[in-house]
Amino acid sequence: MHPFFNPNRPTSGDVEQSLKELKANDLPWKTGKVLAYVYEPDPEAYALIQKAYMMFLTENGLDPTAFSSLLKMEQEVIDIAINLLGGNEQSAGNFTFGGTESIILAVKAARDYAKEKYPHIQQPNIVMPVTTHAAFFKACHYLSVDPKVIEVNDKTFTPDVRDYENAIDENTILLVGSAPSYAHGVIDPIEDIAALARSKNILFHVDACVGGMYLPFAKNLGYDIPKFDFSIEGVTSMSMDFHKYGYTAKGASCVLYKDRELRKYQIYTCSEWSGYSIVNATVLSSKTGGSLAACWANLQFLGATGYEKIVEQTQSAKMRIVDAITSIPSLSLLGNPVMNMVAFASDTIDLFALTGMMKERGWYIQLQFKHGISPTNIHLSINQANVPHIQQFIDDLKSCVLELERSGSTAAIPFPEKLLASLTPEMVNQLKGSLGVGDGEAPDDLTMVNRILDASPPHIRDMILKEFVNGMFR
Numbered sequence: 016m017h018p019f020f021n022p023n024r025p026t027s028g029d030v031e032q033s034l035k036e037l038k039a040n041d042l043p044w045k046t047g048k049v050l051a052y053v054y055e056p057d058p059e060a061y062a063l064i065q066k067a068y069m070m071f072l073t074e075n076g077l078d079p080t081a082f083s084s085l086l087k088m089e090q091e092v093i094d095i096a097i098n099l100l101g102g103n104e105q106s107a108g109n110f111t112f113g114g115t116e117s118i119i120l121a122v123k124a125a126r127d128y129a130k131e132k133y134p135h136i137q138q139p140n141i142v143m144p145v146t147t148h149a150a151f152f153k154a155c156h157y158l159s160v161d162p163k164v165i166e167v168n169d170k171t172f173t174p175d176v177r178d179y180e181n182a183i184d185e186n187t188i189l190l191v192g193s194a195p196s197y198a199h200g201v202i203d204p205i206e207d208i209a210a211l212a213r214s215k216n217i218l219f220h221v222d223a224c225v226g227g228m229y230l231p232f233a234k235n236l237g238y239d240i241p242k243f244d245f246s247i248e249g250v251t252s253m254s255m256d257f258h259k260y261g262y263t264a265k266g267a268s269c270v271l272y273k274d275r276e277l278r279k280y281q282i283y284t285c286s287e288w289s290g291y292s293i294v295n296a297t298v299l300s301s302k303t304g305g306s307l308a309a310c311w312a313n314l315q316f317l318g319a320t321g322y323e324k325i326v327e328q329t330q331s332a333k334m335r336i337v338d339a340i341t342s343i344p345s346l347s348l349l350g351n352p353v354m355n356m357v358a359f360a361s362d363t364i365d366l367f368a369l370t371g372m373m374k375e376r377g378w379y380i381q382l383q384f385k386h387g388i389s390p391t392n393i394h395l396s397i398n399q400a401n402v403p404h405i406q407q408f409i410d411d412l413k414s415c416v417l418e419l420e421r422s423g424s425t426a427a428i429p430f431p432e433k434l435l436a437s438l439t440p441e442m443v444n445q446l447k448g449s450l451g452v453g454d455g456e457a458p459d460d461l462t463m464v465n466r467i468l469d470a471s472p473p474h475i476r477d478m479i480l481k482e483f484v485n486g487m488f489r
């Protein structure tokens with residue numbers, strides 16, 4: 016019986032102990048050897064973030080008039096974001112709980128703006144490259160907007176503005192570009208897309224979820240960073256996360272508009288029920304003030320000079336990793352990564368095996384499946400906690416690759432796509448056991464699952480993922 020139903024209650028100490036035990040199998044991010052998911056602040060900032068979060072844990076962001084502290088902090092955080100991203104007095108924005116929420120809101124604003132301004136549009140669409148973050152596909156799915164996906168170049172992994180032009184039709188409400196895209200860390204030709212957006216009078220969103228809190232500092236340090244923000248005429252909205260390279264607690268992002276007028280279409284109000292008046296600037300209604308306070312505190316504490324220092328360190332770590340990758344003949348760097356996110360592929364080495372070998376040495380690196388012109392690859396997000404371990408990383412990477420080369424490893428042998436294309440949910444459920452995926456638990460070793468997912472066409476991949484995750488959660 017679960018302790019919840021047992022009248023003999025555990026002490027708070029017992030519960031705390033259980034929590035510690037629950038963490039035992041989590042990714043060991045404190046080692047500094049995890050190159051995804053976690054953006055670890057330095058110890059002093061971390062202590063401050065924890066304190067700030069707890070101070071506002073219970074305050075509710077539901078009503079901006081009830082907790083003036085939250086309103087003030089949000090205004091200041093957004094002011095910093097607007098200033099970093101080339102906005103002006105007319106610009107506006109909101110603090111959200113993640114990049115996905117920011118993106119859903121930007122798409123909702125574009126959809127509702129179009130509804131009012133262009134009532135002929137029955138079925139709106141968004142033109143975006145295949146490298147655009149999945150959050151835009153999700154926003155389209157939730158908001159009944161069609162994604163019109165354009166290809167990218169197979170060397171640069173960036174789109175051609177002519178493909179945007181060809182894809183635009185009378186129902187296009189928004190263009191999207193990334194600065195940079197997550198998967199390959201490359202910046203789309205934002206100035207060209209903005210010029211097109213202007214000429215066609217279409218809204219243009221730049222997703223700077225990862226770049227917003229990084230590129231401005233890299234630019235200040237003298238790195239060659241193209242213009243990507245509101246300083247370009249035609250960029251109408253942007254998203255930027257604090258919980259990535261702002262190194263604050265999760266639940267911290269923002270959506271910004273060049274012009275406050277557009278933000279109006281993001282806001283949801285409901286006066287048609289029998290309860291209190293609802294006016295939500297963002298998706299969530301009741302929400303902790305904790306992540307906002309932690310974000311505000313961390314921005315105050317680090318300041319522009321603090322972020323610049325971090326970017327200086329991660330940029331040089333990135334360059335060392337890029338040099339190492341390009342010096343290993345069996346690996347190939349994908350695209351031209353401008354910041355600290357890189358991806359590499361291999362024609363000769365089994366990347367699934369490489370990921371497993373690196374895991375045995377304590378490294379968590381992220382596999383990305385092949386899609387269209389993007390081959391199966393490994394993604395690295397290099398954050399400040401990884402910096403002291405970079406030489407070890409390079410040494411381990413080189414020695415794992417060498418070991419694979421010596422063992423005669425070849426690129427992963429693909430599963431027959433035809434066979435996978437005929438999988439049904441029932442077959443997937445039968446397969447689960449033999450892949451070590453038990454209901455109610457996350458699998459220990461994802462190698463075989465990953466091989467199957469990589470080889471599957473997108474609709475089968477989606478189906479397998481849904482079956483697995485539906486089984487994983489209670």
Ligand SMILES: Cc1ncc(COP(=O)(O)O)c(C=O)c1O
Nearest residue numbers: 113114115148150196197224225
């Ligand atoms: C470019 C980009 N946009 C959007 C997102 C979605 O952000 P979140 O996971 O905070 O919802 C991510 C996440 O990695 C991203 O890299």
